[in-house]
Amino acid sequence: MATILAISGSLRAKSFNTMLLHAAVAATPAGTTIEVGSIKGIPLYDGDVEAASGLPPAVVALKDRVVAAEGVLLVSPEYNNGIPGVFKNTIDWLSRPATDIARVFGDRPFGVIGATPGRGGTAMAQAGWLPVLRTLGALHYSSGRLQVAGAGKVFDANGALVDDTVRGLLETYMRGFSEFVSKHRRGR
Numbered sequence: 001m002a003t004i005l006a007i008s009g010s011l012r013a014k015s016f017n018t019m020l021l022h023a024a025v026a027a028t029p030a031g032t033t034i035e036v037g038s039i040k041g042i043p044l045y046d047g048d049v050e051a052a053s054g055l056p057p058a059v060v061a062l063k064d065r066v067v068a069a070e071g072v073l074l075v076s077p078e079y080n081n082g083i084p085g086v087f088k089n090t091i092d093w094l095s096r097p098a099t100d101i102a103r104v105f106g107d108r109p110f111g112v113i114g115a116t117p118g119r120g121g122t123a124m125a126q127a128g129w130l131p132v133l134r135t136l137g138a139l140h141y142s143s144g145r146l147q148v149a150g151a152g153k154v155f156d157a158n159g160a161l162v163d164d165t166v167r168g169l170l171e172t173y174m175r176g177f178s179e180f181v182s183k184h185r186r187g188r
C-alpha cells in the first residue's frame with residue numbers, strides 16, 4: 001500500500017517519542033511498510049561546511065531515505081512550546097541545496113505526531129511544524145491527529161505502550177496516514 005519513513009526528533013535513549021515511533025511501527029496496518037530513520041549523527045547546520053564540502057554523509061544518507069519513501073512520519077517532542085532545535089536542524093539540512101527541495105519534500109506526504117510527559121500533548125510543536133512543511137511544499141496529513149500527553153504513564157519502563165486508548169488512537173492515525181500516503185504518493 002505505502003512505504004513510510006518514521007523519524008524520532010529525540011536523541012535520548014529513553015525518549016518517549018522514540019517509544020511512540022516504535023509503537024507506531026507496531027500499529028502500522030498490513031500492506032504498509034514502515035522504516036525507522038534517525039537524527040543521530042546529523043551535525044549542526046553550517047553554511048561554511050556546506051559551501052566547502054557539500055552535505056555531510058549522514059545528511060545525504062537520510063535525504064536518500066526520505067526520497068525513497070512515499071511518506072514521512074515526524075515523531076516530534078516539544079521544547080519551549082516549539083520544535084526542538086535538533087529536529088529542525090535535521091530538516092534544515094535535508095532542505096539543502098534549495099534546488100533539491102521539490103525532489104525531497106515537494107508533494108510528499110508528511111505526518112506529525114508527538115509525545116510529552118506534560119499535559120499539552122506536543123500540540124504547540126505540531127503547530128510549529130506547519131509553516132515549515134508548507135514552506136517546503138510537503139503535503140501535511142491533517143485528517144488525523146495524535147498528541148500523546150502524560151507519556152510517563154502511557155509507556156512502561158521498557159518503552160512498551162501500555163495505554164489501550166492511545167493504542168487505539170495510534171492505530172486510527174496510522175491507518176489514516178497510510179491511506180493518505182497511498183493516495184498521494186508521487187507519480188500516481
Ligand SMILES: Cc1cc2nc3c(=O)[nH]c(=O)nc-3n(C[C@H](O)[C@H](O)[C@H](O)COP(=O)(O)O)c2cc1C
Pocket residue numbers: 010011012014015016017018077078079080081082115116117118119120121122
Ligand atoms: C529544553 C526543554 C524544553 C521543554 N519544553 C517543553 C514544552 O514546551 N512542552 C512540553 O510538553 N514539554 C517540554 N519539555 C519536556 C519534554 O516534553 C520532555 O523532556 C520529553 O521527554 C522530551 O521528549 P523525549 O522523551 O522524546 O526525549 C521540555 C524539555 C526540554 C529539555
